[in-house]
Amino acid sequence: MSLRCWTVFGIAFCASAGLLDGSAARAQDDSLPAMRARLRQMIHASHGAPEGEPAGEAVSDVATATYHSGTMLHCENCHVMHASDSGQGYNGPAKNPGGYPHLLRASNPTELCLSCHDGHADVPDVVGADTNGLAERAGGMFASPGAANPNGHKLGPGGTDLCLRCHTARGTRPGEAEVTCTDCHDAHGNGRARNLQWASDPPSTPPLGLFVNPTATDLARYERSNVAYGTDGTDNLREVTNICIDCHHVFSGSWYTDPDGDGIPNKHPVTETERGATIRVSDGDSRHTTDSGHWVDGSGAGFGVPRARFLVDPATTYSEATAVAADNTVFCLTCHKAHGSENPDGLAWPQQNGSVGPNGCDQCHNKGAS
Ligand code: HEC
Ligand code: HEC
Ligand code: HEC
Ligand code: HEC
Ligand code: HEC
Numbered sequence: 401m402s403l404r405c406w407t408v409f410g411i412a413f414c415a416s417a418g419l420l421d422g423s424a425a426r427a428q429d430d431s432l433p434a435m436r437a438r439l440r441q442m443i444h445a446s447h448g449a450p451e452g453e454p455a456g457e458a459v460s461d462v463a464t465a466t467y468h469s470g471t472m473l474h475c476e477n478c479h480v481m482h483a484s485d486s487g488q489g490y491n492g493p494a495k496n497p498g499g500y501p502h503l504l505r506a507s508n509p510t511e512l513c514l515s516c517h518d519g520h521a522d523v524p525d526v527v528g529a530d531t532n533g534l535a536e537r538a539g540g541m542f543a544s545p546g547a548a549n550p551n552g553h554k555l556g557p558g559g560t561d562l563c564l565r566c567h568t569a570r571g572t573r574p575g576e577a578e579v580t581c582t583d584c585h586d587a588h589g590n591g592r593a594r595n596l597q598w599a600s601d602p603p604s605t606p607p608l609g610l611f612v613n614p615t616a617t618d619l620a621r622y623e624r625s626n627v628a629y630g631t632d633g634t635d636n637l638r639e640v641t642n643i644c645i646d647c648h649h650v651f652s653g654s655w656y657t658d659p660d661g662d663g664i665p666n667k668h669p670v671t672e673t674e675r676g677a678t679i680r681v682s683d684g685d686s687r688h689t690t691d692s693g694h695w696v697d698g699s700g701a702g703f704g705v706p707r708a709r710f711l712v713d714p715a716t717t718y719s720e721a722t723a724v725a726a727d728n729t730v731f732c733l734t735c736h737k738a739h740g741s742e743n744p745d746g747l748a749w750p751q752q753n754g755s756v757g758p759n760g761c762d763q764c765h766n767k768g769a770s
């Protein structure tokens with residue numbers, strides 16, 4: 401394999417030359433847009449992905465009727481035409497005499513979204529304690545915007561370049577960087593589950609396998625216990641954590657999880673079908689690193705907390721995606737809530753004696769059993 405390397409933010413960056421198109425492989429253009437375009441190719445086309453991926457069956461069972469999408473996109477939820485509540489502004493002081501960019505109802509997307517999505521009954525509440533009293537929100541929760549959040553993503557106003565959130569001229573700055581709602585969600589809806597999108601290339605987002613229990617109604621549709629995850633391993637239906645790698649681009653795929661290729665991971669392996677990784681609980685049975693019988697059994701070591709979330713590959717319906725089996729796979733949302741949680745690093749279950757496990761971890765690994 402012929403490698404081409406260049407330097408970005410002072411970090412050497414290498415890729416198989418064949419994966420880069422002509423323009424990228426020529427003299428390196430290190431402007432930010434050019435780097436982003438190259439990273440886009442790296443993220444979504446290389447690092448372990450099998451060549452000539454087979455086309456999958458067309459998927460018809462994905463829930464596409466999301467709020468803020470299609471006929472449920474209500475302009476006035478987020479825009480006001482003349483920066484005044486009455487639409488005229490001469491019957492008294494206009495509310496926001498100067499108005500906001502794009503005619504928005506608030507000065508930035510995070511503030512706009514949270515004007516409904518924080519502390520309002522009957523709207524999914526994504527910050528702090530849940531106004532609606534759900535048992536456990538599927539996406540978890542953020543801390544207040546601007547506040548440091550050791551328990552998940554830190555919310556900010558947005559507007560900073562995606563790459564420069566984490567990268568500085570001298571390297572990465574983990575832990576300080578921010579996200580905004582419209583990094584991950586399309587404000588105008590895109591027919592994908594939860595209107596999720598690729599932050600680096602929204603229009604190219606493939607269908608995503610997040611399924612809601614068809615019998616759930618109202619806000620119960622956002623309960624963890626009514627949401628399940630599947631993929632068919634092709635662009636017809638990617639796993640929902642396909643959006644995570646647009647920013648966390650060094651955590652998945654064998655190129656990163658097992659850089660020396662000896663079969664013993666250096667980072668926790670995760671399913672990421674675009675890079676050809678499907679990590680099944682049963683994969684470790686023969687080496688006794690995992691215990692899929694224990695996972696299927698569902699009691700004993702590790703099960704002091706509810707069964708960890710898993711991804712089924714393949715699964716194209718809610719019922720397929722809820723079937724517990726030895727070949728269930730591990731993905732980012734096994735261990736993390738997407739927004740964040742009550743626990744350090746957005747861990748999906750509470751720590752045990754100040755540690756990430758054995759609860760949760762031992763559901764698959766069964767190491768603490770005595
Ligand atoms: C005017 C109030 C309002 C504003 C402003 C608002 N939302 Fe919503 N949003 C709602 C309501 C109400 C629902 C849920 C309706 C339901 O499922 O019953 C919802 C649902 C959602 C959902 C779940 C969609 C689904 O069907 O799965 C997402 C994601 C979402 N909003 C994101 C956003 C984002 C991002 C913003 C800012 C760009 C935003 N919302 C601004 C009221 C609002
Ligand atoms: C859930 C909130 C929300 C709703 C509902 C919404 N918008 Fe927007 N809109 C935004 C945000 C946020 C922006 C700012 C641009 C961005 O961040 O993508 C925006 C920007 C725009 C823009 C300018 C930039 C662009 O993307 O084209 C237009 C035009 C627009 N909206 C029209 C509409 C219309 C028409 C409707 C109703 C059919 C609508 N919007 C409903 C949140 C919303
Ligand atoms: C959420 C944080 C985050 C974001 C956002 C992010 N990166 Fe990174 N990036 C990292 C981390 C962490 C590393 C690994 C650094 C290390 O190992 O020292 C990395 C490594 C890299 C590397 C080195 C190549 C490699 O495989 O290790 C390049 C090039 C790079 N990033 C470019 C980008 C570009 C371009 C963007 C915007 C599209 C971007 N990054 C967005 C966190 C981020
Ligand atoms: C880092 C990406 C990311 C950001 C930033 C983000 N979301 Fe989400 N959001 C997700 C994902 C992924 C899900 C699906 C979670 C699941 O079901 O496991 C989700 C789910 C939701 C839901 C459905 C309720 C739930 O608990 O599942 C709503 C509503 C929502 N997001 C609104 C917002 C709002 C409002 C913001 C900004 C305050 C925001 N999101 C920021 C990724 C993100
Ligand atoms: C728009 C870019 C973006 C996307 C998409 C994104 N993240 Fe992040 N994430 C960040 C940034 C920025 C940070 C803070 C810097 C860091 O810690 O690396 C972060 C931090 C985190 C942390 C550490 C939180 C803490 O308090 O220690 C976890 C866990 C995480 N992300 C998981 C996810 C998962 C899971 C997804 C997909 C559902 C996802 N992220 C998608 C940008 C993103």
Ligand code: HEC
Nearest residue numbers: 574644648651652668669670730731732734735736745756
């Ligand atoms: C097996 C459980 C597990 C899986 C799967 C997992 N994580 Fe984590 N992650 C953790 C734990 C535990 C931490 C806390 C720090 C540590 O122990 O390394 C963490 C820390 C992080 C952090 C912050 C610290 C850092 O290393 O930068 C980010 C960001 C993150 N995870 C993102 C992801 C993403 C994205 C995925 C999917 C590609 C993922 N994680 C899959 C368990 C997991």
Ligand code: HEC
Nearest residue numbers: 664665679680681683684689708730734756757760761764
């Ligand atoms: C849903 C199942 C699942 C959960 C939960 C899980 N893992 Fe894993 N883990 C796996 C799988 C599958 C592998 C790959 C096993 C293999 O191929 O040998 C793995 C690999 C590992 C390895 C590398 C083993 C080796 O080959 O040296 C370690 C260490 C590990 N996990 C620790 C943890 C920790 C700590 C937690 C909790 C934070 C955790 N895992 C949660 C499924 C899981």
